[in-house]
Amino acid sequence: MDLLGWWSDYTLRTVALGTATIGATAGVLGSFAVLRRQSLLGDTISHAALPGIALAFLLTGTKALPVLIAGAAVAGWLGARAAGGLTSVTRLKSDAALGVVLSVFFGFGLMLLTFIQRRPDATQAGLDTFLFGQAAALLQRDVVAMAAVGAAAVSLVALFWKEIKVQTFDPGFAASIGLPVARLDLLVTTLLVAAIVIGLESVGVVLMSALVVAPAAAARQWTDHLSGMVVLAAAFGAVSGASGALISASARHLPTGPVVVLCASLIVVVSLLAAPARGVVIRRARDRRARRRFGTRAVLSDLYALARQHDDPEHAHAAAVLEAMSGGRSGVRGDLEELERRGMARRAGDDGWFITDAGRARAERELEETS
């Protein structure tokens, strides 16, 4: 099939809008999944949806997206409930239960998919696009339906905002004030299923969970407010979804899922590194500054102590002496140079240092503060 031939701006717009909707919805619900430490749940739901898609096709013989998605939703939801059930009935921990459900459902789904593709009447179904996603196949009416589901999911989150928030933050307390925590939990899980299944055709069952976890994890880096995190996750999700779909649509046979994941990962990496307050780069720099500050302080007080033992205020002491005084810590020379820049120490000769009047005043002030 000549993909490029029938593409037009109109199609690209449909694709971009559709995947942006998917990403935004996944970002919102993903925020709660991440905060509940249920990042794996998204993975399980999306993989568990596969047999639902295959069974929906086998039972109805149609490839109409709403039918397949309905099948996906039922299977994904059952998968999520099964994992919950396994943890309460058996001694399996949550991650193991999620893993078991994921592999059983996904394996069953792959088996059904193989069976469908071997059938002689093979319309070939094209169901295998559900594995890695093919956003280029999005139709406008699909996008409208997805937007409706996404908007409904996000509206319900807004409607039950404070209940979902307190239940996510402190479930015991939430139950104690009479909130129906079990039903809220069911609501959030169901909305997560909805957010995931609308993305399965475009992004694929294998990688859809990336759109659940990555935007939320990235958003958490930039803000300390739940509302800010959710809005930002929606934005990151929309950008990842749309840019991933557009890139994959502009290259031949490039499945959408992996490209979307790459876009989302880029946002995560930048956020982890560069976000203010939580970013690795900033934290490193702050730690270094703090260490340097403590270092220069200690060296200054050592210089001050040495100066008090000598009448000559410009009596110089070797850097090695100061290093010994700080217990052989490296970086003492750097601290001395820093003090020199700030006018609190001066160099005398090759390797000698003494404290200036400014340094003396500063050291006395710090001594007062700490005593």
Next chain:
Amino acid sequence: MRPAIQIEDLTVAYGDTPVLWDVDLEVPSGVLAAVVGPNGAGKTTLMKAILRLVEPAAGRVLVEGKPYAEQRRLVGYVPQRGSIDWDFPTTVLDVVTMGRYGELGLFRRPGRRERDLAMEALAEVGMADLADRHISRLSGGQQQRVFLARAIVQDARVYLMDEPFQGVDATTERAIVRLLRDFRRAGKTVIVVHHDLQTVEEYFDWVTLLNVRVVAAGPVQEVFDEENLRATYGGRIAFAAPGGPPGDA
């Protein structure tokens, strides 16, 4: 006067291990009551069973004479500080405001009134200047005081507090004690899971010694003695002889 809490024949089991066995307990109204016992004695489970956070195998709980389900509004809960994720994206004020959520009911958003109440409560625990701080940037004692402020705005008649004194600084300990006494003066009942046997007599009027079963319960002067403590802790205990200085072992 009706007891604040009446527990009858309460049994809770995880799997086939009983965690609480046939617990009968009455806590009179208006007292500060400690629940003490060794690790694994079921103290936290007792709290959770009263609140129906765990399903008991048997037994019932009455709050001011009626089943808990009808009296939920009267009961405030302060969970263990360590039971939640303090990296959750929210501020001190926001957490305290959650104390009003039960009263607000579904769909209604907290407004100015809730904000004012929360600020008052924060002032009471000496945290007014930290209202806008993110909760991950609090010390352990400050975290505990945030939980207490949330309990204050809840304005319950009976409070269940799970180890509020665990790992807090002296300032916070004093703030908690002051708050407990304020609550008692206001006629409220507070049941506190407590670890520090040294302070039981100073802080509390009533004590329950628990080790899966209730070993003893009653006014501190009557039941908080060496014999009951040995029965509760199985003789592996260092404690202060009642009224005397702290002993070694």
